[in-house]
Amino acid sequence: MAREVTFATASIRLENLTKQFKEVLAVDDVTLEVEPGTLVCLLGPSGCGKTTTLRMIAGFEDPTAGRILIGDEDVTEMPPYSRPTAMVFQSYALFPHMSVYENVAYGLKARRTPKNEIPEKVQEALALMELEGQEEKSPSQLSGGQQQRVALARALVIRPKVLLFDEPLSNLDAQLRVRMRGELREVQHRLGITSVYVTHDQEEAFSIADLVAIMNQGKLTQLGSPIDLYRRPADRFVAEFVGLSNVVPAELVQSNAEGADVRVLGQVIHSQQPPAKPKADVSVVLRPEAIGITSGSEGGIAARVRTLAYVGPVLRYTVVVEGDGTELMVDLSNPGATEFYEEGAAVSIELPTEVPALLS
Amino acid sequence: MLMAKSIPLSDRIRNRRPLIIIAVVQIAVLTLVAMWVMDVVIVEDTREVVDGVETITFRRELIGDPLLFVLAAIGMSLPLLSSRLRREPVMMLAVQLAIVALLIFVLWPVAQVFVEGFESTEEEGAYSLEHFQRLLTKPMVARATRNTLWLGVTSATLSTIIGAVVAYTLTLTDIPWKRWLRILVVITLISPPFAVSFAFILLFGRRGLITYDLLGIQEWTIYGPDGIILVQLISNIPLAVLILMAVFASMNRDLEDAAEDLGAKTFRVLRTITFPLVTPALLTAWLLNFISSISDFGNPMLIGGGFQLLAPQAFIQRVELFDPQLSAALAMLLVIPALIAFGAQHRISNRRSYVTVTGGARTGHVRKLPGWYKWPLFSIVLFLGLFNLLLYGSIFVGALVKNWGFDYTPTVDHLQALLVTANQLKNSLFVAIAAGVLGGFIGIGLAWLVSRQRFPGRGALDFSGTLMYAIPGTVVGIGYIIAFNAAPYLFTGTFLIIIIAYAFRRLPVGLRSGVAADKQIDPSLEEASLDLGASRPRTFAKITFPLLRTAFFAGVIYIFIRSMTDLSSAIFLSSAKTQLFTVQMFNVMVRGSPSEAAAFAALLIVIIVIALGILGRVTGKSFVDVFRIG
Numbered sequence: 004m005a006r007e008v009t010f011a012t013a014s015i016r017l018e019n020l021t022k023q024f025k026e027v028l029a030v031d032d033v034t035l036e037v038e039p040g041t042l043v044c045l046l047g048p049s050g051c052g053k054t055t056t057l058r059m060i061a062g063f064e065d066p067t068a069g070r071i072l073i074g075d076e077d078v079t080e081m082p083p084y085s086r087p088t089a090m091v092f093q094s095y096a097l098f099p100h101m102s103v104y105e106n107v108a109y110g111l112k113a114r115r116t117p118k119n120e121i122p123e124k125v126q127e128a129l130a131l132m133e134l135e136g137q138e139e140k141s142p143s144q145l146s147g148g149q150q151q152r153v154a155l156a157r158a159l160v161i162r163p164k165v166l167l168f169d170e171p172l173s174n175l176d177a178q179l180r181v182r183m184r185g186e187l188r189e190v191q192h193r194l195g196i197t198s199v200y201v202t203h204d205q206e207e208a209f210s211i212a213d214l215v216a217i218m219n220q221g222k223l224t225q226l227g228s229p230i231d232l233y234r235r236p237a238d239r240f241v242a243e244f245v246g247l248s249n250v251v252p253a254e255l256v257q258s259n260a261e262g263a264d265v266r267v268l269g270q271v272i273h274s275q276q277p278p279a280k281p282k283a284d285v286s287v288v289l290r291p292e293a294i295g296i297t298s299g300s301e302g303g304i305a306a307r308v309r310t311l312a313y314v315g316p317v318l319r320y321t322v323v324v325e326g327d328g329t330e331l332m333v334d335l336s337n338p339g340a341t342e343f344y345e346e347g348a349a350v351s352i353e354l355p356t357e358v359p360a361l362l363s
Numbered sequence: 364m365l366m367a368k369s370i371p372l373s374d375r376i377r378n379r380r381p382l383i384i385i386a387v388v389q390i391a392v393l394t395l396v397a398m399w400v401m402d403v404v405i406v407e408d409t410r411e412v413v414d415g416v417e418t419i420t421f422r423r424e425l426i427g428d429p430l431l432f433v434l435a436a437i438g439m440s441l442p443l444l445s446s447r448l449r450r451e452p453v454m455m456l457a458v459q460l461a462i463v464a465l466l467i468f469v470l471w472p473v474a475q476v477f478v479e480g481f482e483s484t485e486e487e488g489a490y491s492l493e494h495f496q497r498l499l500t501k502p503m504v505a506r507a508t509r510n511t512l513w514l515g516v517t518s519a520t521l522s523t524i525i526g527a528v529v530a531y532t533l534t535l536t537d538i539p540w541k542r543w544l545r546i547l548v549v550i551t552l553i554s555p556p557f558a559v560s561f562a563f564i565l566l567f568g569r570r571g572l573i574t575y576d577l578l579g580i581q582e583w584t585i586y587g588p589d590g591i592i593l594v595q596l597i598s599n600i601p602l603a604v605l606i607l608m609a610v611f612a613s614m615n616r617d618l619e620d621a622a623e624d625l626g627a628k629t630f631r632v633l634r635t636i637t638f639p640l641v642t643p644a645l646l647t648a649w650l651l652n653f654i655s656s657i658s659d660f661g662n663p664m665l666i667g668g669g670f671q672l673l674a675p676q677a678f679i680q681r682v683e684l685f686d687p688q689l690s691a692a693l694a695m696l697l698v699i700p701a702l703i704a705f706g707a708q709h710r711i712s713n714r715r716s717y718v719t720v721t722g723g724a725r726t727g728h729v730r731k732l733p734g735w736y737k738w739p740l741f742s743i744v745l746f747l748g749l750f751n752l753l754l755y756g757s758i759f760v761g762a763l764v765k766n767w768g769f770d771y772t773p774t775v776d777h778l779q780a781l782l783v784t785a786n787q788l789k790n791s792l793f794v795a796i797a798a799g800v801l802g803g804f805i806g807i808g809l810a811w812l813v814s815r816q817r818f819p820g821r822g823a824l825d826f827s828g829t830l831m832y833a834i835p836g837t838v839v840g841i842g843y844i845i846a847f848n849a850a851p852y853l854f855t856g857t858f859l860i861i862i863i864a865y866a867f868r869r870l871p872v873g874l875r876s877g878v879a880a881d882k883q884i885d886p887s888l889e890e891a892s893l894d895l896g897a898s899r900p901r902t903f904a905k906i907t908f909p910l911l912r913t914a915f916f917a918g919v920i921y922i923f924i925r926s927m928t929d930l931s932s933a934i935f936l937s938s939a940k941t942q943l944f945t946v947q948m949f950n951v952m953v954r955g956s957p958s959e960a961a962a963f964a965a966l967l968i969v970i971i972v973i974a975l976g977i978l979g980r981v982t983g984k985s986f987v988d989v990f991r992i993g
Contacts (some may be wrong), residue, residue, distance in 0.1 A: 024441075063446060063890055082451050083893040096891035100909050109905075110895030161895055 012039045012196045013074030013087070013164040015060065020057050020069035022221075029055040031221035036187075037214075040195040041189070042077035045196070047218035048244070053201045054169060060199060061167055075164055084113070089158035090134040092166040093174065094133050095150045097142035103153050104138040110161040110224055129346075132192065147175050155190065166191065168200040172207065184211050205246055217241050235276070235358045242288045242362060249331050250362065264359060267354060268304055268324055276360040286362040287308040291334035295353035296320060298344065304353035306331070308315070308344045320344070322352060373890075377480050383637060384452045389439065392456075393973050396435045396463060401427035402851035427851045431471055445818045453900055458499035458818055461809055465827040468867045472842030473834055476698065479845050482973030498692040507671040508696050511657050512674065514588065515700070518595040519653040525596065526603025526648060527641075529747060533604070534611040534739040539741070548986060553971045555928030557661025558964045560594040562754035564666065565961065566759050570768030572757065580624045586668035597754070599655055600747065601932030603648040605987065610644040628684025650708040654701050665952060673697040674837045678934060681841065691845065694838045701842040705833030707770030709826075727834035758968070767956055777962035784947055784963070787883035791927060791944035793968075794858055798865035799923035805866060806873020807915045811907060813874075814881040815889065815986065825874075832871040839868050844935050856938035864936055865926040872925075873918040879916030881907075914983045920978045924971050 015037040018211045022030040027173035030052040037043045045053035058064045060071055062083030065199055070079045078086050079294065085191045089110070097106050107125045116124065129135055132152040142150055151171065160168060171187070172344050188211045190196050202208050209217050209229040217224045217240075226238040253265035258277040267287055278285045297303065306322040309330070313319070333352065344350050364406050395575045408422040439459045449453040481495050499506060518658045532538060533545055551559055564741055567574045567585040574580045585593075615635075631894040667675065673693050681690035714843035781788075813825040830837070847854040854860045888910070908915070929951050930945045937943040950983045 061890070061894055063893075079451060082899075083890070084896050084898050086894075088894065090891065090894045092891055094885055094887050096885060096887040097894075098888060098906060107894070109897070113895055113897035114893070115900055126624040157891075157895065 007351070009218055011162070011164060012194075014039050014072075015165055015199065016070075016072040016195060017056070017060070019073070020056065020059060020071065022052070022059060023067040028221050030059070030066075033218075033221075033223045035216060035223060035226065037199065039197050040340035041213045042191050042198040042200060042211065043216055044212035045216050045218055045297075046197065046205060046208040046234045046244070047203065047224075049219040052221040053203075053218045057167055057169055059201055061088050061090050065349045068218070069258060071151055073305055077278060077361045086162035088167055089161055089165075091151075091154045092159050093169075093170045093259070094298050095142075095154040095174075097150055097153055097157075099142060101141075102138065103134065103140050103142065103145070106142065106153060107157045107160050112156060114161060118132065119357050126159055128156040130319055131159065132156040148179050151175065151187075155187070158194075159190075159194070160256045164197065166196050166198040168198065168202075170202055171200075172202075173204075176286070187211065195205045205244065209245075217244060219244075236288060236360075236362065239286065239362055249291060249294070249328060250286050251289055251331070252359070253287045254284050255285055259320070265361065266325060268329065270304065272354060273357045274355065274359070274361045277324060278361045279363045284363065285354040288355060288360075289358070290320065291332040291335065292317075293355040294331060294333045296333050296335065297353070298348075299352050303353045305350050306350055308348045308350055310346060320350075322350060324352075368523045380790065382449060385443075385449065385455055388456055389443075389459075390453065391457065393436060393439065394461070394966050395468075397432055398851075400431045400435070400467070401425060401429060402850070404850070416744065421740075426849070428471075429742050431467065434471075435463050435466055438466050441467055441820055442818060448818050451899060452453055452750075452817075453898065454604060457812060458816075459807070461812060461824055462520060462820075462868075465824065465862045466804070467828055468863055469831055469870075470792060472846040473698070473838070474832070474842075475845040475873035476691050476694045476838055477840045479491065482688060482691075496694065500688050501619060501689070502858045503671060503676065504689075504693065504696070507594045507676045507693065509674045509698065510588075510671055511673045512700060512977050513592060514595075515653045518592055518599065518656040519591070520650045520674070522596050522599040522652050523603050523645060523649045523926055525743075525747075526600045527607050527645060527666050528740065529600065529744050530604045530607035530611055532744050534608050536737060536740060538737060538744065540745075544748045546987070547751055549604055550751050551597055551778045552601045553924070554964070554968050555661065555930060555948075556598045556659065557755060557930060557949065557952075557965070558758065560590070560662040560666040560929075561957075561960060561964060562757050563594055563597075565767055565781075565957055568768075568957075570957075572767075575768070576914050584668075586666055588667075590666040590668070591659075591663055591670065591672075595659060596658050597751070598659075598662070599652045602651060602655065606642055606648045606651070607641065607643075610641050612910050614640060646711050647708055650704045650711075654833060654835075658698060658837070658931070659703060660835070660837050660934075661949065672932065674835055677837050677841060682935075687845075690841060694835075696840050697835055698838055698971040700825040701833045701835060705830075708829050709829070718767075730893070758964045760771075760959050761958050762965040764958055766956055766958050767961065772897050777959050780959060781962055781966055784944065787944045787947045788966075790858070794865065794943065795859050797858075797862045798869070799919040801871050801920075802866035802869050802922040803915050804917035806870055807908070807911055809870070809876050809901060810877025810881055811911075814878045814887070815907075828870045828874045834868070836868070836929060837935070839864055842937030843932075855936075856940055858941050860938045861933065861941060861943070864932055865929065867920065868932060869922040869925050872921055876918050876921075877911065880911050884910050913984070916982050917978065920974055923974055927970065927974075928967065 006286065017033055017035040020035075021028070033052075034057060037042075045056060047053050047210050047256070050312060055064060059066050062078070062081060062085075066079060070077055072078065073087055076113055098109065101109065104125060107128055111121045111124060125138075126135075129138065132239055133157060134149065134152055134154055137145065137153075145153065154171070156358070158164075168187070175183060184207055185350050191281055200208075200211060209232075212229065215229055216226045216227060219240050223324045225232060225241050227235075232241060232245050236245060237323060244295075251267055253267045255268055255278065256271060258262040260277065263274045263277045265274060265287060267289075271286060274287070295303075295322065305325040309321045309323050311318065311320050314337060318335045320335070322331050322333060323329070324331065331352065391706055402425075404426055406424050408420045410420075411418045411613050439462060440463070442455055442458045448458060481491065524546045527546055533541060533548070535710065538544075563585055564571065566572050567590075569581075569584055570584070573586070574583070584590075604888065614665055618640070619632050622632045627635065657672075658670075658674060661669065662676065663672045663675045663676075673696055677690045677693040677697065679691060679853050680686045729739055754920065762777055763775065764770070765776070809824070809828050813821055813828070822986060834842075843860060844855065847850075847860060884907070886904055889902055890904045893899070928945060933943045933946050934949070937946050944963070944967065948960065948967065952960040964976045976984075
């Protein structure tokens with residue numbers, strides 16, 4: 004087992020960071036503070052500005068306005084090679100004309116590490132990523148997972164204060180992706196190094212991050228722990244993006260400081276939090292697994308099955324509420340043989356009686 | 364609001380440090396430029412004799428080009444406006460050096476051609492339009508201009524049409540012997556262009572093997588406009604073939620199939636799908652051949668007879684009739700259509716290409732053709748290939764007989780006579796190798812600047828780097844002579860002027876191939892290097908350059924070959940001390956015996972084949988790849 008490496012890690016502070024490409028406002032006034040040792044995920048659809056934000060932290064793009072601080076140091080004006088960051092690229096960017104050893108040693112040589120210390124440090128990094136014995140291979144001889152490990156070893160060996168990940172797993176197949184993200188998380192946690200991780204994969208972000216920052220159209224929409232985002236999405240975009248796709252308009256019945264009651268599809272639901280603005284239109288988020296489904300007309304709300312599909316271990320129905328036309332997604336985990344409804348079958352659905360919050 | 368936050372003092376000092384380095388470097392570079400383009404000399408002012416004592420007063424006088432210095436200073440100050448470059452002194456310096464180099468060695472000499480035509484002959488340093496009027500009203504000038512444009516249009520049109528037929532046949536039909544024919548039809552690319560007209564003279568001249576010995580024709584000669592057109596076709600068809608073969612080969616067959624599937628018949632498919640898809644390439648081939656045709660110097664000199672053209676006349680007026688103003692005016696008239704064609708080509712290539720290969724598309728599918736369609740196409744290609752073989756054969760055989768046209772007894776005398784020119788050969792090899800290496804480095808460095816870095820004026824730098832493609836060799840020669848002839852440039856008559864002229868003249872090809880190769884490299888490789896703490900020069904040396912090595916080497920070989928075979932610039936720039944092989948060869952072709960000249964041409968071809976062989980060994984590229992980048 005490799006010796007523990009101690010890292011002088013640092014916080015990251017983005018202050019009103021803005022990037023304007025010719026016509027496009029790619030990043031719009033983003034302010035974000037990352038505590039030392041935290042892994043924060045920038046999550047959002049493609050074109051939301053998450054990669055541009057990451058590239059500004061690394062120094063590949065100049066911000067149009069705003070500042071970037073790593074620890075107490077303002078790095079906004081610093082060229083990439085002077086910054087205490089190391090990045091793991093989507094394509095890994097392993098130098099094709101160098102061996103694994105030379106790739107890992109590259110950053111040390113560039114930073115003028117004394118020659119006699121280099122071999123030891125390289126070996127240490129390779130051991131950490133379980134790459135012993137691969138030193139002389141060329142990157143093209145390695146599997147995708149191994150290339151990923153070399154990329155991480157190459158980034159870690161220079162002891163950066165901040166690690167940056169640009170969709171590092173998107174070139175791997177589904178199974179390896181799940182395994183590698185566990186490994187990444189493990190290493191990051193063990194070394195306690197501040198990290199910014201960009202992805203468009205909600206599941207990946209939620210499984211790896213301490214904090215998730217959701218970005219949309221250049222703006223930072225919501226920052227919170229995965230549980231926070233899941234329970235209290237700030238708006239419809241976040242709710243839909245984190246995979247809670249049943250956002251249903253609701254009628255406000257009454258509200259007070261402790262909570263509110265709303266009417267949804269003729270049924271009253273209690274919200275643990277009052278709406279942000281008292282008179283505004285509100286919506287509720289109904290999580291697909293919180294909705295019940297039963298056969299025939301045993302009370303509840305009458306609906307008809309539109310489609311059904313297995314999504315992993317979950318049987319997912321799309322049902323249309325009779326008369327109203329609202330479409331709902333209903334997930335049944337571990338469905339029994341008896342609870343199986345054909346397309347077009349008449350069913351009855353039950354909504355949850357309580358939701359954490361309302362959207363306005 | 365952002366400004367309110369004060370930046371810590373240590374940061375401020377660190378942020379200023381590059382500026383101090385920049386300032387020091389600026390002053391050093393500017394001083395060097397000043398010393399290079401200007402000088403202060405002491406000249407005699409007055410001479411008085413008082414009481415038998417002679418008093419001479421001297422004054423200091425500034426010579427050289429203060430204007431060039433001012434332009435260089437302005438050019439160098441432009442990058443200072445970029446905050447991105449100010450942060451990275453090395454990049455700043457690279458951009459500034461590129462600007463100064465292109466200004467001094469590309470824009471300045473070309474601009475000189477425009478200026479000299481206006482220079483008054485009576486008064487030194489004065490300019491007049493009246494003088495220029497005199498030049499333009501000369502009947503020779505009008506005739507040469509008309510002839511040049513006529514030749515350019517005819518030659519470009521014919522070579523593009525034939526090139527398109529040949530390229531289509533070689534890529535998309537099922538004719539036999541394709542592999543060999545592909546090499547034979549473009550083989551004339553490797554020889555100096557005027558070797559083709561020399562071979563034509565051997566075969567069809569007054570004492571030509573075919574016209575005189577086989578057919579007994581004596582009234583008709585190859586000399587004149589017909590001859591030039593034929594020779595230019597043979598020299599220019601290969602360029603059209605290479606451009607169009609690449610397009611035909613990458614054309615998505617699915618598009619034509621889709622059109623047929625929708626009910627279009629063969630001819631409609633050709634008219635509505637195939638032709639529009641290749642139009643940009645056809646235009647490109649036409650424009651490049653037009654430039655090549657009007658720039659042609661060697662062929663008209665050898666085979667033009669009395670047919671007056673701008674490029675040869677510009678030489679004759681300067682060197683033989685000692686009228687530099689008229690020569691410059693002719694050169695200027697030559698540059699204008701070439702620049703227009705170049706601008707048009709630039710626009711076309713900047714437009715998005717239709718011929719984009721998407722993943723999974725079937726490309727370059729060979730069609731099975733009916734015989735009545737296939738054999739005529741095959742005969743055209745075969746004829747062209749065999750004709751090229753005949754031209755080259757005549758050169759090699761010509762070198763091995765006593766006196767071509769009169770005495771066909773085999774001999775090795777002419778090969779032995781080549782030993783006399785060992786000196787010129789050595790000079791040419793030295794110049795071509797030096798120009799190749801210099802041009803290769805500048806090309807790859809400039810390509811990296813314009814394709815990977817962002818700074819204001821990048822487009823202008825790219826344009827200046829490519830501009831020389833449009834400038835005929837004669838104009839480059841004349842421009843360099845005018846620009847660097849007098850003190851303080853201790854430059855004319857040296858090898859250095861030839862090397863620099865060649866390196867910058869062929870820079871466009873090095874630049875283009877470098878840019879193309881740069882696009883093949885994942886930009887995150889360079890970013891990874893910077894991110895790991897390597898400076899930009901280190902990143903270039905350790906990551907970018909090793910990955911661009913093949914492109915660099917191909918560029919070096921291309922420039923070497925083009926410099927080895929150049930005549931149009933060499934004839935102005937070489938001097939008694941710097942004699943070049945091609946100039947000597949040209950003189951022998953004009954004045955000496957055909958067989959002696961054939962030995963020169965044969966040796967040159969052998970040298971080029973060796974250079975291409977080395978290239979193939981080192982990079983695995985064929986000679987076709989090298990010339991495709993041109």
